[in-house]
Amino acid sequence: AEQFDPATHPHRRFNPLTGEYVLVSPQRSNRPWQGQIEPPQLTVLPQYDPKCYLCPGNERAGGQINETYEHTMVFVNDYAAILPPPSPIAPAAPHPLLATQPVDGQCDVLAFHPRHDLTLARLAVDDITRIVDEWIAVYKRRGTQEGIKYVQIFENKGTMMGCSNTHPHGQVWSLGEVPSIPYMELASLARYAMNPNVAPSHAPRGPFGRPCLLCEYIHFEVSVSESQSRVVVKNEHFVALVPWWATWPFEILLLPRLRHVPSILHLTKEEKLSFANILSLVTKRYDNLFSCSFAYSMGIHQRPTPPKDECTDSDNEANIAHLHVHFFPPLLRSASVRKFLVGFELMAEAQRDITPEEAASRLRACSEVHYLDS
Amino acid sequence: AEQFDPATHPHRRFNPLTGEYVLVSPQRSNRPWQGQIEPPQLTVLPQYDPKCYLCPGNERAGGQINETYEHTMVFVNDYAAILPPPSPIAPAAPHPLLATQPVDGQCDVLAFHPRHDLTLARLAVDDITRIVDEWIAVYKRRGTQEGIKYVQIFENKGTMMGCSNTHPHGQVWSLGEVPSIPYMELASLARYAMNPNVAPSHAPRGPFGRPCLLCEYIHFEVSVSESQSRVVVKNEHFVALVPWWATWPFEILLLPRLRHVPSILHLTKEEKLSFANILSLVTKRYDNLFSCSFAYSMGIHQRPTPPKDECTDSDNEANIAHLHVHFFPPLLRSASVRKFLVGFELMAEAQRDITPEEAASRLRACSEVHYLDS
Ligand SMILES: O=P(O)(O)O[C@H]1O[C@H](CO)[C@@H](O)[C@H](O)[C@H]1O
Ligand SMILES: O=P(O)(O)O[C@H]1O[C@H](CO)[C@@H](O)[C@H](O)[C@H]1O
Numbered sequence: 020a021e022q023f024d025p026a027t028h029p030h031r032r033f034n035p036l037t038g039e040y041v042l043v044s045p046q047r048s049n050r051p052w053q054g055q056i057e058p059p060q061l062t063v064l065p066q067y068d069p070k071c072y073l074c075p076g077n078e079r080a081g082g083q084i085n086e087t088y089e090h091t092m093v094f095v096n097d098y099a100a101i102l103p104p105p106s107p108i109a110p111a112a113p114h115p116l117l118a119t120q121p122v123d124g125q126c127d128v129l130a131f132h133p134r135h136d137l138t139l140a141r142l143a144v145d146d147i148t149r150i151v152d153e154w155i156a157v158y159k160r161r162g163t164q165e166g167i168k169y170v171q172i173f174e175n176k177g178t179m180m181g182c183s184n185t186h187p188h189g190q191v192w193s194l195g196e197v198p199s200i201p202y203m204e205l206a207s208l209a210r211y212a213m214n215p216n217v218a219p220s221h222a223p224r225g226p227f228g229r230p231c232l233l234c235e236y237i238h239f240e241v242s243v244s245e246s247q248s249r250v251v252v253k254n255e256h257f258v259a260l261v262p263w264w265a266t267w268p269f270e271i272l273l274l275p276r277l278r279h280v281p282s283i284l285h286l287t288k289e290e291k292l293s294f295a296n297i298l299s300l301v302t303k304r305y306d307n308l309f310s311c312s313f314a315y316s317m318g319i320h321q322r323p324t325p326p327k328d329e330c331t332d333s334d335n336e337a338n339i340a341h342l343h344v345h346f347f348p349p350l351l352r353s354a355s356v357r358k359f360l361v362g363f364e365l366m367a368e369a370q371r372d373i374t375p376e377e378a379a380s381r382l383r384a385c386s387e388v389h390y391l392d393s
Numbered sequence: 394a395e396q397f398d399p400a401t402h403p404h405r406r407f408n409p410l411t412g413e414y415v416l417v418s419p420q421r422s423n424r425p426w427q428g429q430i431e432p433p434q435l436t437v438l439p440q441y442d443p444k445c446y447l448c449p450g451n452e453r454a455g456g457q458i459n460e461t462y463e464h465t466m467v468f469v470n471d472y473a474a475i476l477p478p479p480s481p482i483a484p485a486a487p488h489p490l491l492a493t494q495p496v497d498g499q500c501d502v503l504a505f506h507p508r509h510d511l512t513l514a515r516l517a518v519d520d521i522t523r524i525v526d527e528w529i530a531v532y533k534r535r536g537t538q539e540g541i542k543y544v545q546i547f548e549n550k551g552t553m554m555g556c557s558n559t560h561p562h563g564q565v566w567s568l569g570e571v572p573s574i575p576y577m578e579l580a581s582l583a584r585y586a587m588n589p590n591v592a593p594s595h596a597p598r599g600p601f602g603r604p605c606l607l608c609e610y611i612h613f614e615v616s617v618s619e620s621q622s623r624v625v626v627k628n629e630h631f632v633a634l635v636p637w638w639a640t641w642p643f644e645i646l647l648l649p650r651l652r653h654v655p656s657i658l659h660l661t662k663e664e665k666l667s668f669a670n671i672l673s674l675v676t677k678r679y680d681n682l683f684s685c686s687f688a689y690s691m692g693i694h695q696r697p698t699p700p701k702d703e704c705t706d707s708d709n710e711a712n713i714a715h716l717h718v719h720f721f722p723p724l725l726r727s728a729s730v731r732k733f734l735v736g737f738e739l740m741a742e743a744q745r746d747i748t749p750e751e752a753a754s755r756l757r758a759c760s761e762v763h764y765l766d767s
Contacts, residue, residue, distance in 0.1 A: 039574075171741045175736040199742045244487065318741070361555040
């Protein structure tokens with residue numbers, strides 16, 4: 020009988036964070052593409068754009084004038100999706116299936132740098148460290164506000180991913196409820212930690228005296244697997260890899276690899292530098308893959324709030340979170356041909372065309388010097 | 394204190410099919426849009442395109458010549474994501490978190506009509522009835538093949554939704570496993586049916602002698618709710634509405650409203666005509682909303698296979714499925730401005746900017762005569 024070859028034969032892989040499968044169809048990558056061609060992602064931009072609402076000194080949509088900031092700038096979103104408390108009490112549901120849950124919180128915008136033309140991929144590691152510091156500050160500030168249960172930090176990069184301003188920036192939405200996806204991930208982590216059938220390996224231990232799902236997974240990828248075929252890059256404290264269960268073509272999961280770290284607030288000074296360093300290495304490789312400003316959605320998953328910087332047993336449940344960053348980039352074949360997660364993917368199951376191992380190998384082969392700087 | 398107004402105040406709604414929430418932020422629809430503008434969706438196309446691989450008599454990618462078909466045409470996808478059995482046995486997992494599940498099945502393509510320029514919205518109801526017949530035939534044919542557990546029928550319409558050929562067509566992927574999303578929906582339906590705390594209403598009864606989740610929901614929307622504010626259109630046997638928990642701006646859920654129908658194979662002759670009729674009414678309204686060929690992903694959820702056309706108690710578990718069609722269209726403000734489900738939505742939770750009630754009201758206001766034909 021024929022040997023199973025994951026690089027040729029369709030198969031499914033399980034995502035233990037979401038509990039869903041992904042259908043891997045490597046043979047599909049030969050199919051000709053006659054569909055939508057993405058417009059070129061602008062790479063040469065002015066350092067200052069008088070019409071940009073994020074450039075220093077300019078006027079924003081709400082009429083405020085931006086500081087002439089030198090590093091980062093944080094402000095409340097002028098078109099926030101969630102508003103500060105109190106929200107009025109919702110009426111009784113007319114039927115149990117039609118319940119309304121009021122939700123409040125705050126939406127912040129974080130400009131990464133005064134220069135209009137620089138992205139994470141082109142910023143110095145020092146500048147990225149300042150962004151990490153700002154993330155920690157906003158996580159702490161919003162997370163200690165009464166009623167806030169989760170602080171979601173994310174970045175939409177590129178018009179293809181719904182970004183409406185090329186000025187380098189991210190967002191922070193803080194909510195009075197743990198949103199569906201982190202909620203599900205936290206439940207998966209807790210279930211794994213409490214499953215008596217899981218034999219603990221030599222991976223670092225977290226809450227409940229056992230390795231968490233992600234400590235266990237990363238330990239396998241970095242210290243047990245001989246091929247290390249999904250690892251893209253690692254540094255002193257972090258690793259970036261294309262996870263076994265990746266959905267997006269060049270999806271990356273980036274996380275601390277040596278110990279269980281529940282949130283960005285738990286990072287030591289050295290780890291913080293490592294974090295900034297690997298964010299730079301990953302985004303440079305992304306841009307170099309197709310010599311373009313690589314589009315993606317990026318998000319940080321971590322401990323629900325209130326933030327704590329210690330790990331005590333009474334707080335095991337919340338600290339089961341293992342800080343990680345997801346990068347979901349849509350490009351598949353070139354700077355202009357993306358993967359569409361549509362029909363089958365929306366109705367039935369995630370589906371990918373190249374294997375995670377092939378994606379990791381191509382990202383590994385990319386230079387760490389940005390193509391515009393070399 | 395202020396009164397809660399769902400058309401003004403951010404809130405969350407629960408999707409009982411997926412178990413996830415959607416964040417509704419109606420106040421966001423005022424925000425200016427400076428992001429990506431979609432290219433015009435072509436509406437005037439030739440009736441026959443010599444380069445189209447779906448037009449009658451033309452050559453396909455694999456070299457086969459299409460029949461000179463008069464109604465519909467079905468063939469195996471030349472670039473199938475799943476291949477027929479047997480698939481080779483997968484090697485043992487190097488770690489329990491890295492298991493490989495081989496999967497086989499079949500991918501079919503279904504050309505809706507010989508005319509290159511007609512979509513569901515512009516086909517006669519007679520022609521749509523033939524498509525429904527073809528769906529029933531393929532559901533039956535693939536569903537009785539050994540090892541097949543689910544037949545996923547879907548359509549990607551418009552380049553915006555990853556469609557690479559404007560010739561009207563859909564796809565059918567049949568798999569040896571129930572894919573993640575229908576699996577989850579079926580589990581939700583079963584959980585609801587077996588929940589002793591749910592008091593049955595006057596809704597039609599299904600398996601286990603009780604109304605299923607969808608029978609119950611539809612009964613409320615169509616027969617109890619006074620405002621009927623989410624109903625877009627109904628006919629003798631079907632209803633199309635913007636569900637309470639809709640994620641996509643003009644999302645529609647279309648389903649039989651008078652009795653529990655597990656699959657398209659269970660449809661009576663009259664119901665089949667009603668089905669074709671309402672598919673026509675919905676797609677016409679969609680095109681008329683922004684006077685364009687409205688993009689969407691559409692998919693049919695129904696009973697896992699093998700197909701059965703009777704409802705016996707021993708088969709309650711599979712027949713808990715209630716046939717329904719999801720339409721997920723991305724356009725939000727106009728023919729050229731879409732909603733991006735990115736950053737926060739991919740990392741945290743679905744989010745929408747106009748209420749389902751507002752979306753339904755705008756779709757209700759659309760004409761049932763296609764704008765190109767009036
Ligand atoms: O098979 P098609 O139409 O070429 O491809 C389209 O539909 C598939 C199934 O939803 C997706 O996986 C592809 O990304 C999309 O471009
Ligand atoms: O807030 P922005 O950047 O204007 O908007 C972007 O990000 C939001 C959060 O992911 C999305 O809801 C929007 O669809 C997207 O265009």
